[in-house]
Amino acid sequence: MTDNCVPRLSIAVQTALGPFCLQASLEVGAEPVALVGPNGSGKTSLLLSILGLRQLQRGRIVLSDEVLFDAALAIDRPTEERHLAYLPQDFGLFPHLSAIDNVAFALACRSERVNPRQRRDQAMTWLDRFGIGNLAERNPSRLSGGERQRVALARALASSPKALLLDEPTASLDVEARVEVRAFLAESIRSLGLPTILVTHDAMDVEALASRVAVLEKGQVVACALLRDICSAPPTSFASRMFCSSRVSGSVGIAGPFCNEDVRHN
Amino acid sequence: MTQAALSRARSRRLYSAAMVGLGGCLLLFIVLPFVALVLDGGPAAILRGLGCALTWPALRLSLGTTLVSVVLVVVGGTPLAWWLARSRWRSARWLEILLQLPVVIPPAVGGIALLLAFGRRGLFGGTLERLGWTPAFSVVAVIMAQVFVSAPFYLQAAVQAFGRLDPNLLAVARSLGASPPRLLFRVALPLARPWLIGGAAMSWARALGEFGATLMFAGNMTGKTQTLPLAIYTALELDIHTAQALSLLLVVFAFALLLSLRRFNRGVELTRQPATP
Numbered sequence: 001m002t003d004n005c006v007p008r009l010s011i012a013v014q015t016a017l018g019p020f021c022l023q024a025s026l027e028v029g030a031e032p033v034a035l036v037g038p039n040g041s042g043k044t045s046l047l048l049s050i051l052g053l054r055q056l057q058r059g060r061i062v063l064s065d066e067v068l069f070d071a072a073l074a075i076d077r078p079t080e081e082r083h084l085a086y087l088p089q090d091f092g093l094f095p096h097l098s099a100i101d102n103v104a105f106a107l108a109c110r111s112e113r114v115n116p117r118q119r120r121d122q123a124m125t126w127l128d129r130f131g132i133g134n135l136a137e138r139n140p141s142r143l144s145g146g147e148r149q150r151v152a153l154a155r156a157l158a159s160s161p162k163a164l165l166l167d168e169p170t171a172s173l174d175v176e177a178r179v180e181v182r183a184f185l186a187e188s189i190r191s192l193g194l195p196t197i198l199v200t201h202d203a204m205d206v207e208a209l210a211s212r213v214a215v216l217e218k219g220q221v222v223a224c225a226l227l228r229d230i231c232s233a234p235p236t237s238f239a240s241r242m243f244c245s246s247r248v249s250g251s252v253g254i255a256g257p258f259c260n261e262d263v264r265h266n
Numbered sequence: 267m268t269q270a271a272l273s274r275a276r277s278r279r280l281y282s283a284a285m286v287g288l289g290g291c292l293l294l295f296i297v298l299p300f301v302a303l304v305l306d307g308g309p310a311a312i313l314r315g316l317g318c319a320l321t322w323p324a325l326r327l328s329l330g331t332t333l334v335s336v337v338l339v340v341v342g343g344t345p346l347a348w349w350l351a352r353s354r355w356r357s358a359r360w361l362e363i364l365l366q367l368p369v370v371i372p373p374a375v376g377g378i379a380l381l382l383a384f385g386r387r388g389l390f391g392g393t394l395e396r397l398g399w400t401p402a403f404s405v406v407a408v409i410m411a412q413v414f415v416s417a418p419f420y421l422q423a424a425v426q427a428f429g430r431l432d433p434n435l436l437a438v439a440r441s442l443g444a445s446p447p448r449l450l451f452r453v454a455l456p457l458a459r460p461w462l463i464g465g466a467a468m469s470w471a472r473a474l475g476e477f478g479a480t481l482m483f484a485g486n487m488t489g490k491t492q493t494l495p496l497a498i499y500t501a502l503e504l505d506i507h508t509a510q511a512l513s514l515l516l517v518v519f520a521f522a523l524l525l526s527l528r529r530f531n532r533g534v535e536l537t538r539q540p541a542t543p
Contacts, residue, residue, distance in 0.1 A: 079440040092438035096456045109443035159442040
């Protein structure tokens, strides 16, 4: 019974993916998991599969006590009923809507009956909560990278998601915005406590945002462990290059960035 | 050294002259007929032509039928294009090619095909007649011919517009809980709007100029199925200046359509998000 209180995303899927087979098992609880691997290893495909945007041959995806996909039982919930918040690399704000209307869009999707004025008030509350109430009427093209991400996150949460999927959240930002966005995301993810999967190429993202790392190689999850353990015994050459090169520790500016993990979380 | 520079300068001049000459020839070739259309005979002859008995029924019929056609094309073409653009079904690609056929076949062939399908003695004509409906050689036939030849212009623009939409935006909209109609009406249509309007305008222009299929399938009856292009054809046998006046009407209308389209699309030019602020 106590298990039901902790939201949990369990994934065990299998499908043909180009030259190889996507075969991944992943358990995501309240601790964010970073999905890393070389280009073409199937990270984005796995994310899209969880979203229900890619056809799967076998497997089962369960979010808390709700079955999203089960090949054996022929269950395949459509994307719009999965309650997964998806933040793509460029945040996916609707360019034809202002910041507040982007958030109102999410609210409208979940509750048709609320009148537009009320919905705008709710959207405003969300923007205020993320400190961007003053930008409500701005179009996404006139927002900075950090601001866009706040709007995207406000919009995602307004749809009352049960899990969070982030695809390279800092990849499209310049260095300064990256620091800001990373700090903001880290705080948000931690306070939300939703199952979170984060695809990234950036070791600093992993360090700041995730506590566990799943290493994907040719469609297979070859390891899923604490960041510290991955770092001390990298399962693939990719993981070793990504986490254990001096370049990373150098840029973080402290000797052992990944050993601070537990300290920060306590 | 200077010799080389000289010859290089000469060859550059030669190149510019050739480019200007060739391009200019085509430009003149396209512009001169329009000049003749406006200037030949003078305003008096043109005004007299506009007074011809053929003019106003044809203009009224053309505007009425093309308006109905463009509405039918947009109303049916939008769902079809949305489905074609998103279908992973291989046959959808073949269907797309098939739907472009009316553009590449001569309109007269389209007219024959319509006649063979819906004409009184056509494949489905008997069935339609038993239902009390014989479309051939009526206003309905005019509209059918126009829809047949003009729909591909809208369909192509719409399929391309929907296909160019950022798949991430559609994925995000669905993950936020957008139902299929909301996805279409609140995300896809607003984002594709400039291209859809452009496609509708091209399709309208094509319907307005439709001649061959209309002649075959609807006939050339003044006041009943005689659209402006058919009236021009008829007027040519009476008096060239009447034909000229009617042609000018069409040109002015088409030009106005092009201009307003440009103005409009500049207004709603899609603002894409820059990758970095």
